[in-house]
Amino acid sequence: MGADYSADCGKLRTGGIMGKLLYVLPLLVALMLAGCGKQESDLPVNTRLGGDFTLTDQNGAPFQAEKLKGKVSILFFGYTHCPDICPAVLAQVAQVYRHLEEDGVADQVQPVFITFDPERDTVAHLKEYLPWFKADMIGLTGSLEQIREVAKQYGVVFIKDQEAGEQGYLFTHSDYIYLLDEQARVRKLYPADFKIDEVVTDVESLL
Structure with a gap:
């Protein structure tokens, strides 16, 4: 037993x-x-900036903010006739994109340029201008009312100067660059003289 x-x-x-x-x-x-x-990035979500919008891309097609989802975006507001800051920033964004190409992740990243000078930055002009930077950049324009609304959503300020210079009228404007995650949420802002390595690191933290 x-x-x-x-x-x-x-x-x-x-x-x-x-x-x-x-x-x-x-x-x-x-x-x-x-x-x-995927490990979550330490970059906080900025809930005060961003939102839905509809503009027109350099191919003449409607472009909704929804189309930014699925990729990490580097967003910048400016105008192509800017004599200094805007082209310099676009060139830096292009350098970031080339670093991401070398790391094999550029196909997951979308640079976006929104003009606040629709009078001169037409669809045709953006389509001719942006390829010079070789960064697969999307250019967006629209009516002045549409652009003002989008600028307000991102806290962008632009004021048309009354006196025209050698290149025509100019703008006084803010010059922040916006990093958006794959859900089109703002995760970080950079000054115009941002460090390329810093942006590359931040972008890759969101992938």
Whole structure:
């Protein structure tokens, strides 16, 4: 009787261990799979900036903010007749894009340029101008009312100067660059003289 009882207890103990393993193993597998997923970036989400909009791209097609989703975007507001800051920033954005090409992730990133000078930055002009930067850049224009609304959403200020210079009228404007995640949420702002390596690192943290 004693031997039989001991054997039964052994079976009970074994059954209890197996039951616990069957319970714990799925949890361990779930934790391992979660660990293999994409790590969330430390960049905070800016809930005060951004939003839906509709403009027109350099091909003359309507462009909604929804189309920014699925890629990380580097967004900049400016105008092509700017004598200094705007072309310099676009050139820096192009350098960021080339670094991302070298790292093999440029296809997941979309540079976007929104003009606040629709009078001169027409669809045809943007289509001719932006390829010079070799960064697969989307150019957006629209009516002045549309652009003012988008600029307001991103906290962008632009004021048309009354006196025209050698290149025609100019703008006084803010010059921040916006980093948007794959959900088109603003994650970081940079000054016009941003460090290229910093932007590359931040972009890759969102991929």
